[in-house]
Amino acid sequence: MLKVSIYRYNPEIDSEPHMKDYQVDTGGKDLMVLDVLSLIKEQDPTLSYRRSCREGVCGSDGMNINGKNGLACVTAISDVVKGNKPLVVRPLPGLPVIRDLVVDLTLFYQQYEKIKPYLINDTPAPAIERLQSPEERDKLDGLYECILCACCSTACPSFWWNPDKFVGPSGLLQAYRFLIDSRDTATSERLADLNDPFSLFRCRGIMNCVDVCPKGLNPTKAIGHIRKMLLQQGV
Amino acid sequence: MVTVTNLSRSGMSDWIIQRFTAVLLAVYVVVIASYFFCASEASYETWKEFMSCLPLKIFTLLAVISIAAHAWIGLWTIATDYIKPLLIRAIYLIACGVATFVYVIWAFQILWSV
Ligand code: SF4
Ligand code: SF4
Numbered sequence: 414m415l416k417v418s419i420y421r422y423n424p425e426i427d428s429e430p431h432m433k434d435y436q437v438d439t440g441g442k443d444l445m446v447l448d449v450l451s452l453i454k455e456q457d458p459t460l461s462y463r464r465s466c467r468e469g470v471c472g473s474d475g476m477n478i479n480g481k482n483g484l485a486c487v488t489a490i491s492d493v494v495k496g497n498k499p500l501v502v503r504p505l506p507g508l509p510v511i512r513d514l515v516v517d518l519t520l521f522y523q524q525y526e527k528i529k530p531y532l533i534n535d536t537p538a539p540a541i542e543r544l545q546s547p548e549e550r551d552k553l554d555g556l557y558e559c560i561l562c563a564c565c566s567t568a569c570p571s572f573w574w575n576p577d578k579f580v581g582p583s584g585l586l587q588a589y590r591f592l593i594d595s596r597d598t599a600t601s602e603r604l605a606d607l608n609d610p611f612s613l614f615r616c617r618g619i620m621n622c623v624d625v626c627p628k629g630l631n632p633t634k635a636i637g638h639i640r641k642m643l644l645q646q647g648v
Numbered sequence: 649m650v651t652v653t654n655l656s657r658s659g660m661s662d663w664i665i666q667r668f669t670a671v672l673l674a675v676y677v678v679v680i681a682s683y684f685f686c687a688s689e690a691s692y693e694t695w696k697e698f699m700s701c702l703p704l705k706i707f708t709l710l711a712v713i714s715i716a717a718h719a720w721i722g723l724w725t726i727a728t729d730y731i732k733p734l735l736i737r738a739i740y741l742i743a744c745g746v747a748t749f750v751y752v753i754w755a756f757q758i759l760w761s762v
C-alpha cells in the first residue's frame with residue numbers, strides 16, 4: 414500500500430485548502446504518479462486534475478510532486494518516494510488554484526503571448542516555403558521541444574513575485590526560439606520588448622527552471638543568450 | 649502600474665551598472681586589503697598619509713558612488729519583488745534613497761577633510 418497525500422480545494426464547499434490522505438494498492442508495481450492519481454479517482458471521483466496524452470507530450474499534468482514540479486505521467490513513484498514515505502502531490506506553486514490540482518494558467522499564457530510566439534517576416538513569401546540550412550535549423554534544437562507545461566515558470570521565484578511583469582523561463586526560452594530563427598526578421602523589435610527591468614532582467618540565474626524541466630531544456634542558457642544579444646545590440 | 653523609478657528604466661543598463669560596480673568594488677577591496685597586509689605598521693599616521701593621496705581619494709569616491717548605485721538597484725529590485733503595497737514600497741524606497749544620498753555626501757565630506 415502506498416500512502417498518498419493530496420492537496421484538495423473546492424472553492425464551492427471548502428473554506429480553505431487541506432491535504433487529504435489516501436491508501437493506494439499499486440500491486441507492487443512502480444507506477445507513474447498519474448496512474449496513482451487515476452486509482453485514487455476510482456476511490457474518490459471528486460478529485461480533479463488535468464491530463465491528456467499520459468506520455469509527456471501535451472504538458473497538461475504539471476504538478477508539484479514531493480516538493481518538485483514535474484509531469485505526473487512521466488514521474489515514477491520510485492523517482493520521488495524514498496522508503497515508505499508518502500507521495501505528496503500539490504498543484505503547481507504560485508498560481509491561483511481553480512480546484513484541487515488544477516491551477517489558473519492565465520498569467521503564464523499571457524507571458525507567452527507577450528513574446529509573440531510566431532514567425533514575423535514581412536518580406537514577400539517565396540513560392541513554396543522559407544528554407545533553412547541544416548545549421549540554421551540546428552539552432553532551434555533545445556528550444557522548440559518546450560511543451561508549455563509551466564513546471565519551470567512556477568518553480569521560479571522571480572515569476573512568483575512578478576508573474577504579471579517577468580516573462581518567466583518558459584516564455585523566455587520561446588522568445589529565444591524566435592530570436593534565433595533565421596526566418597524571423599523582427600529581432601530588434603523582439604529585443605527592445607525585453608529590455609525593460611522586468612521582462613527578462615528579473616531572472617537571477619537561480620536555475621530552478623533547469624532543475625525541473627521534464628524535457629531537459631535549459632531556459633537559463635537561453636536567457637543568457639538573449640542577454641548577450643541585448644548587450645551586442647548596445648541597447 | 650506605478651513602480652517608482654529604477655536607475656535607468658532599462659534592464660540592460662542596470663545590469664551593466666551592477667556588473668561594473670561589482671568589479672570596481674572588488675578591486676577596491678583588494679587595494680585596501682593590500683595596504684593592511686603591506687604596511688609595516690598600520691597606524692593612524694600611515695593610514696592618513698595613504699588616504700590623502702589624490703588617486704586613492706578619487707578611487708575611494710568612485711567606490712562610494714559604486715556602492716550607492718549598486719545598492720540602489722539591488723534595493724529597488726528587492727522592493728519590487730517583495731513589497732507589494734505601493735505606499736509601503738514608496739516609503740521604503742524613499743528611506744533607502746535618502747540614506748544612500750546621505751552616505752555619499754558624508755563620504756565626500758570625510759574624504760575632503762583628510
Ligand atoms: S534561472 Fe532565471 S528563469 Fe530560471 S528559475 Fe532562476 S530566475 Fe527563474
Ligand atoms: S521549458 Fe520545460 S518546464 Fe518549461 S514549459 Fe517548457 S517543457 Fe515545461
Ligand code: FES
Pocket residue numbers: 463464465466467468469470471472473474475484485486487
Ligand atoms: S498527460 Fe500529457 S504531459 Fe502528462
